[in-house]
Amino acid sequence: MTKPLLELRQLSCERDERPLFSDLNLSCGPGEAVQILGPNGSGKTTLLRTLAGLCREYRGQILWCGEPVSRVGWDYRHNILFIGHRPGIKTALTPRENLAWYSALTDHASRDAIDTALGRAGLPGYEDIPCAQLSAGQLRRVALARLHLSRARVWILDEPFTAIDKSGVAELEALMASHTSNGGLVMLSSHQELALPGLRRVDLMDYPAKWLEPEELHNA
Amino acid sequence: MTKPLLELRQLSCERDERPLFSDLNLSCGPGEAVQILGPNGSGKTTLLRTLAGLCREYRGQILWCGEPVSRVGWDYRHNILFIGHRPGIKTALTPRENLAWYSALTDHASRDAIDTALGRAGLPGYEDIPCAQLSAGQLRRVALARLHLSRARVWILDEPFTAIDKSGVAELEALMASHTSNGGLVMLSSHQELALPGLRRVDLMDYPAKWLEPEELHNA
Amino acid sequence: MPDALAAQTPRPVFAAFLATLRRDLLLAVRLPGDMANPLVFYLIAITLIPLSLGPEREVLAPLAPGVLWVMALLATLLSLDGLFRSDFDDGSLEQLLISPQLLYFSVLAKVLAHWLVTGLPVTLLAPVLGMMLALPSEGYWALCLSLLLGTACMSLVGAMGAALTVSLRRGGLLLSLIVMPLYIPILIFGADVVQNAVLGDPIRFQLAVLGAFVTLAVALAPLAVAGALRISVDAT
Amino acid sequence: MPDALAAQTPRPVFAAFLATLRRDLLLAVRLPGDMANPLVFYLIAITLIPLSLGPEREVLAPLAPGVLWVMALLATLLSLDGLFRSDFDDGSLEQLLISPQLLYFSVLAKVLAHWLVTGLPVTLLAPVLGMMLALPSEGYWALCLSLLLGTACMSLVGAMGAALTVSLRRGGLLLSLIVMPLYIPILIFGADVVQNAVLGDPIRFQLAVLGAFVTLAVALAPLAVAGALRISVDAT
């Protein structure tokens, strides 16, 4: 068996000393799609930000190809793409200029590749319009266009379908399916029902937070 | 027949001189729920903001109980409740304090009523926690708690289900249904399928923008 | 039909005025950094003056009235950006605009709260800093009095600039550009009150002018602010 | 498996450095108000000085070096808040942090862009304002030279404060509080260069110290900024 790409061992997260979930074990191989579920406030965003390396308050281990991410951070960062609640788009710049910057940071895509990506993300003809003039969904699409450019193996997407219309959701699902079938891994949170082949669902309610009961604390 | 509550006549909206939709006619009576549909960038947000009186660049007429809103603005503003993309919640304050301010502006609800509303919105026990420590969905729930307090007849909601989990969506739908059955009117935009009794769907694509084609312009 | 949904009879505007005032003061208490900041800026900016000009009392004393006033002006100016910015960013400004309340009073409440957490403390701190700059003792009362009127006026006038620039990213410095010309008359008369008091000259006339400015600003500025806010929100 | 998905060999950091620099300059061009603003603040703040202290040349000339430096410092200080704020607000800062690039160079690019649109123009404008404050003609070169070094240093040092406060709402004035103590040595040496030049004293030593500050700041500040940014983003 090949090593799992991403492995979580006994992962527990907390915010401001308040535990969210505990002892999450998960091992994701290439070709998988994992949907993180849970009611509002259960810690989905916290988990995804932790995986992206943005939150560093956790207990347990995150392994990348069998190695702790802290040790292989450089390699790991080459291989992840994170899109969070805030899309990371400069509204004074055009979609093309925004993507050009991202690709200079990560994928070194050509200008043609960027235009193609924008077209495929449902924004043909909007390459040169300042992003301030786009609607909520269009703005989100600019951010998601990075998926077409990226060569990262792990996509970490926090509620990617926010503000996206129905046909957009279908396209996005197809894109994710093709990514997994190429050996990629998708981790996403969403409250919607998804129609992805081989989708695994992880409900954070199954890993309830260990409230620090007085007696436990004593032993700790 | 009674007069419709809200009537749009030949409404056309544009942003920065670019037409979005044209000649929208719609008349909504008490007890109705209207879902505005349309792909990203079609003008749903613009329409709802126009109805709320925030965008004032439109052609056509908006009538409230048969009178143009510009004439009965005061009465109209007593009767609408608008929740947009940005929830209008101060993150430094607690949910209770936030709602207290809103109710001083509009509904003059008591403190008990506010606590009940927060409980019903799915945030019991969070009354006194600063909103900065809430998750995306919880924050949205604070804003939506206003629906429990409001005595406005028209609810104008822009993608109210964003970031809300499944049980939350069901509760919200029930709330809307009870509002319409009390003679209220709900106008909302959403990309999700809703299960509201008596729901009317208005697709903005049916009122296409009049692009200024050369030949048309000639006749204009 | 629906008495549950019946339109409200408008309540006295006073309730909304008080609620907005209370909310803004509460915010200032929750984020005490914000409240202390203009004060701290004032303190540090005044401290920089002896550091760059030299510590001699004979050098500092004649400058004190002018410098104390300029820096109070800058401190107020810099606090203006926050006046409507956070309300705009989180959407509560939209709610304020569409609420069934007279915008004039809501704006007045916000400006009053702003003055209570910036102008007033700066006024109270000024004598202490005057001491540091060797301000002659005749000047203290005049300093406080002129700053009391002047900061109120600056909060009101500055609110217009803040409202015009609230929808712009990084409006902070554009705001300075817009507002400073409007502050110049206030500065001239305010600094002159202190100067004259130090020299033993009469200061009635200047104080009367400052009072007139405040009256004019209370009457007109909130209207301009309300208009500017509508424009800014429309531009989103 | 997936050659399409194979990990990249890291490209020269230079490409990312240039891309970030270009993006920030482009932003400055797109929002030309932002670029002109520190300049305009400088211009106006200097204008206020004669208005509050009186127009006499004999009063103004001795103050000119100190006042020109203090106001340049304040202009830089006020522009700092925008350095990371918008990147933080729209989420691109997170992206910068998790990108496979050395944060040192990305930060350096951002600070360089900041200096090019604030410090450099302020330096170039300073002589004109010196004229308005009746600065003796011996001071002009010293003013430019000291500001050139000083503003670079202030951009670098200020970036640390900006990074620490970026996750706080209305960080602007808290930022002043954090950064001003760090600016004091720069101010003392910078103002002294001009003062000495006006009096005909040697200025070599002070310039050397400023140069040393810049070198130190280039080497260390971006590291501190990178750390501070990680903390700020973690606190979201």
Added chain:
Amino acid sequence: MSNWQWFHRLGSPRWFYYKTEGWVPWLAAVSGILLVLGTVWGLAFAPPDYQQGNSYRIIYLHVPAAFLALIGYYVMAVAGAVGMIWRMKMAFVVMKSAAPIGAALTFLSLVTGAIWGKPTWGTWWEWDARITSMLILLFLYLGIMALQAAFQSRDAADKASALLALIGTVNIPIIYKSVDWWHTLHQPATLKLTSAPTIHSSMLYPLLTMILAFYIFYALVLILYTRAEILRREGRTQWVIDLVKEEAKKP
């Protein structure tokens, strides 16, 4: 009704564009001739001032520029007010165009004044009351331009800068009064502005010529800026499309 027709027509960018097309050459010719005439007259044929010698010849630029800078502000503010009150978009176009022209003329009056100051007062800059007010006027202009440029939405930019211009109109008298008062209070003993209230007619006529020339020049430039701005704003309308196609046929 027909009384107001011109007003409504004025509100039509297209009407304005074509109406002024014919005016441009005439205005250009007249202002050009007057400018050359006034310049030659003022530089070469007017007698030197008995006190200032030849440096006073700067007055032929300085005073017209200062005049128009002031008047330009009111042109701008009135256009802004018309736009706000009657929701006339053309007025906003005029307002936007008037700002950079006014700022340029203010700048000119400051620069010529500064250069004039060197031979007359021995210094480039002096905190004279009029000079100070002029500098503040420049700030007002710059503020309006910066605000206009900062908005991405055109309507908001128009309305916001018009509102600021109106606030400025309330403030200009206040500013002038207070600066004047401030200066009389601080009147430095070292200098006296040698203004000539009874200027000799041989010096006055070229000055009047230059003032007239600047007026006409101002009208010309305002029209040119406005026409360019109209083209930018009306780019998607048929008449501009026709015009552009027409323009393409030209070599």
Added chain:
Amino acid sequence: MSFQFDSLQDFIQMSGHGPFVWACYGITFAVLVYLVFSPLVRRRRLIRQHQAWLKQMDRVREVARQA
């Protein structure tokens, strides 16, 4: 009314005030010329932009017709 200077040299020097006077006239006329030409240049550029846009619209319509 007559020419006020003895020679061209004299005219240029203006008894020592020449540099100031000529600088003023130079700067002023430079600004005036700029004021005239900048809208003209802008107009030219706008027309070119509109032409490009029209061409693009034609292309879009062509594509739509073929589809």
